[in-house]
Amino acid sequence: MEPAVEIQNLTKVFRPQMGGRPVKAVDQVSITIAPGEVYGLIGPNGSGKSTTMKALLGLVAPSSGTCRIFGADSLAVDSRQDVGFLPENPYFYKHLTGAETLAFYGKLCGLRGQSLKDRTTELLELVGLTEARDRHLGGYSKGMLQRIGLAQALIQEPRLAILDEPTAGVDPIGSRQIRDLILSLKERGITVFLCSHLLEQVQEVCDRVGIIFRGRMIREGRLDDLLAIEDQTEIILRDAPPDLLEEIAALVAARQGAELIRSGRPRTTLERLFLRETVERENP
Amino acid sequence: MSAAPTAYRPLNPRRILVLARHTFTQLVRMKVFYFLAVFAVVVIGANFLELPTDHLPENAGTEILYTVKNTSLGCMSIFSLVLAIVATGLLLPKDVEDRTLYTILAKPVPRLDYLIGKWLGVVALIFVSLMAMTLLMNLVLIPHTSKVMQLQISAAEFAGASAETKAKIAEDVRALGPTWNLQAAVLVTFMRAMVLAAVALLLSTFSTSTLFTAIVGFLILFIGFFQADAREIYFGKDSGLAGKAASGIMTVILPDLQVYNLIDAIVEGKFLKAFDLLKVIGITAFYCVTYLFASWLVFARKEF
Ligand SMILES: Nc1ncnc2c1ncn2[C@@H]1O[C@H](COP(=O)(O)OP(=O)(O)O)[C@@H](O)[C@H]1O
Ligand SMILES: [Mg+2]
Numbered sequence: 001m002e003p004a005v006e007i008q009n010l011t012k013v014f015r016p017q018m019g020g021r022p023v024k025a026v027d028q029v030s031i032t033i034a035p036g037e038v039y040g041l042i043g044p045n046g047s048g049k050s051t052t053m054k055a056l057l058g059l060v061a062p063s064s065g066t067c068r069i070f071g072a073d074s075l076a077v078d079s080r081q082d083v084g085f086l087p088e089n090p091y092f093y094k095h096l097t098g099a100e101t102l103a104f105y106g107k108l109c110g111l112r113g114q115s116l117k118d119r120t121t122e123l124l125e126l127v128g129l130t131e132a133r134d135r136h137l138g139g140y141s142k143g144m145l146q147r148i149g150l151a152q153a154l155i156q157e158p159r160l161a162i163l164d165e166p167t168a169g170v171d172p173i174g175s176r177q178i179r180d181l182i183l184s185l186k187e188r189g190i191t192v193f194l195c196s197h198l199l200e201q202v203q204e205v206c207d208r209v210g211i212i213f214r215g216r217m218i219r220e221g222r223l224d225d226l227l228a229i230e231d232q233t234e235i236i237l238r239d240a241p242p243d244l245l246e247e248i249a250a251l252v253a254a255r256q257g258a259e260l261i262r263s264g265r266p267r268t269t270l271e272r273l274f275l276r277e278t279v280e281r282e283n284p
Numbered sequence: 285m286s287a288a289p290t291a292y293r294p295l296n297p298r299r300i301l302v303l304a305r306h307t308f309t310q311l312v313r314m315k316v317f318y319f320l321a322v323f324a325v326v327v328i329g330a331n332f333l334e335l336p337t338d339h340l341p342e343n344a345g346t347e348i349l350y351t352v353k354n355t356s357l358g359c360m361s362i363f364s365l366v367l368a369i370v371a372t373g374l375l376l377p378k379d380v381e382d383r384t385l386y387t388i389l390a391k392p393v394p395r396l397d398y399l400i401g402k403w404l405g406v407v408a409l410i411f412v413s414l415m416a417m418t419l420l421m422n423l424v425l426i427p428h429t430s431k432v433m434q435l436q437i438s439a440a441e442f443a444g445a446s447a448e449t450k451a452k453i454a455e456d457v458r459a460l461g462p463t464w465n466l467q468a469a470v471l472v473t474f475m476r477a478m479v480l481a482a483v484a485l486l487l488s489t490f491s492t493s494t495l496f497t498a499i500v501g502f503l504i505l506f507i508g509f510f511q512a513d514a515r516e517i518y519f520g521k522d523s524g525l526a527g528k529a530a531s532g533i534m535t536v537i538l539p540d541l542q543v544y545n546l547i548d549a550i551v552e553g554k555f556l557k558a559f560d561l562l563k564v565i566g567i568t569a570f571y572c573v574t575y576l577f578a579s580w581l582v583f584a585r586k587e588f
Contacts, residue, residue, distance in 0.1 A: 014587075057390050060587040077394050078292040085390035091382040093306075095313035107302040108391045152387060162390075 002071050004160050004191040005033035005056065010065035012051050012215075025051040027215040028065070033193055033208075035159065038186050040206035041195035044278060048215040049195035050088055053164050056193075057085055069160060081109070084153030088164040090145060094138035098129050098148050101137060102155055109156035123151040127181060143174025150181060154190075161185060163194040167201050179205055213278045226273060232261070294394035300401045303393075307405020311371055327356050327420050345432035349460040352428060353551045356421035357469060361547070363417070364410050364477035365505060372406050372484035373497030385588060396580045403485050403576060410477045418470045422462040429461030459553050468561060469550040475568040476544040480505060482575035483539060489582040508541030539571050 012026040026048040033039045041049050054060045056067045058074040072079035092101050102120040111119060124130045127147040132140065140148065146166060153161055166182070167175035175198075182205045185192055196202050202209060203223065210220040219226060237244075245263060252260045379385040388398060436453050445453075459465075483504055487497045507514075515534060519527040543564055550556055 054386075054588070057386075059386060059389060061585075076292075077392050080390060080392040081292070083390065085387060087383045087386040087390075089383070090387065092384060092387070093310060093382075095310055104302070104306055105387065105391060108299060108388065108393050110299075110392075149387075153390075156391070 003032045004035045006068040007031040008066050011063045013063045024215055029217045035191050036189050038192040038206050040202035040209040042202055043212035047212050050164055053162050082158050083160045084158040086149045086153045086163045090149045092137050097134050097136055099133040105152045106155045127151045143170045146170055160191045165196055167198055211277050218277050292392055294396040300397050303401020304404035307402050308408050311409050345435050348428055352424050360417050360473050365480055367410055368477040368481035369484045369501035370498055372481045373488050373494045375402050376488040377494050395584050399579050406481045407478050414474050425462040433457045465550050465556050468556050469547045472544055472547050472564055479539050479571040482572045486575045486579040489579045508539050511540045512542040543567050
């Protein structure tokens, strides 16, 4: 099957107009996302996440490498029919209401008449803004703006949603709503490409993650694989009495080469992995 | 599964119209229209100027007609040019700053359509405002013209003029009133604003602030008024081929606004020839297309 996203050896160098040295924002990044997958790109601020997404949308031109959406080159306008984008910290037109905002973006995608009306109502329902449909965006909270932004991205029923920091600056309840929305997109078979520095969120929704640092892809893989500790095995018991645990410990001790490191709840977090791969790598 | 396929080629009229309408409402809700109210007050104020009634000289009362026309068209000129430069200069930086540009260009919207939509939105706003002002001007002018007419005819009767002379006087006064010619002057004003809006659009594709666009825009406007004279002085009538080429290039890069000066002649009551109007339309079209195309050349390569 054709990949939803295919980024090959993407490099982007920003050259400041007034002298200064060029900034390599993205360096030889390749990402392939299969249809239906939820992919999370994580990395600290300034590591090139937004730039990668903008290149995929044709908002910046790659210095080298290619970006494709369902096989269509990102620099061609028709690649955008199949993609919805929620930018980082979006501000929409304050003079429009929620419903007008969706109608505007829908019309840009060629929707009209009853089908546009139905779609607007459906999306307002999906993101839980039916009550606020006739209120001006100037009065929306950050979480509401983020949700209307998500609805706007989905207006033409794209098969791919690109979300840049969808939960940044949103309170915990708001970000839970957004997380649930992303999961419901996944249920509908929509491919999601999101980036974040909020790791818990990524851990909860993503099938696969890539860690990007200073423009380079450092680790990439299935979330389950990345978080597994290769030379360790987890045995999860329920209602194990203390004497059973002692017995197990004795068994392990009797065996050459094996070692009981810890009993309790061995677990790494995405956060620990993230720190190991980025900050700790920086100063070895 | 996805929406009905739209035409992805640039210059899709429906998409441009969506963008233009949106820009129009955006500007209206930005309250730029308040300029209009000030203007209306000025014109209505001119209405209260009293007609001279005693000591009737030869052309009694005609100054009031000149005054109404001058203030109205002057206000229209200022309003349309300021709106063309400032409103256009505001739009792009605002979209970039608010990141609304990302969401628009992330939809299947060619960048050329986006630019034309923005420009048309400003142009539509200017058109609607000029229409309202023209209406107001005519409303003021009609009663004034008939009053002046009365005055002059009765003065002529008092002097015992012939029917022929009276007909001539009536015709002269009518030519100073709300003629088609005068409406054409508004049209010329409108076209000049279209050109300036296109200039401001081009400027805003590479400028980093609205202030820069506005200052350079007004500078170009100013140069435009005197450009033809400057060309005459620098390149003279009989300069060589190089001089002619340089002069030609200058007219393309900086719009020559002297062609729009026929507004003043019309206010004086001179008759606008169809050929001159067609010439202005042609020049306007040339400038608008050139500047929009140049804007697109810059904007198509722009990164955000
Ligand atoms: N338009 C631009 N011009 C110059 N430098 C830029 C531009 N956009 C981003 N950068 C630089 O590229 C780097 C990556 O930025 P970005 O992709 O926004 O990071 P992230 O989204 O991961 O925080 C940063 O160092 C940033 O300063
Ligand atoms: Mg970013």
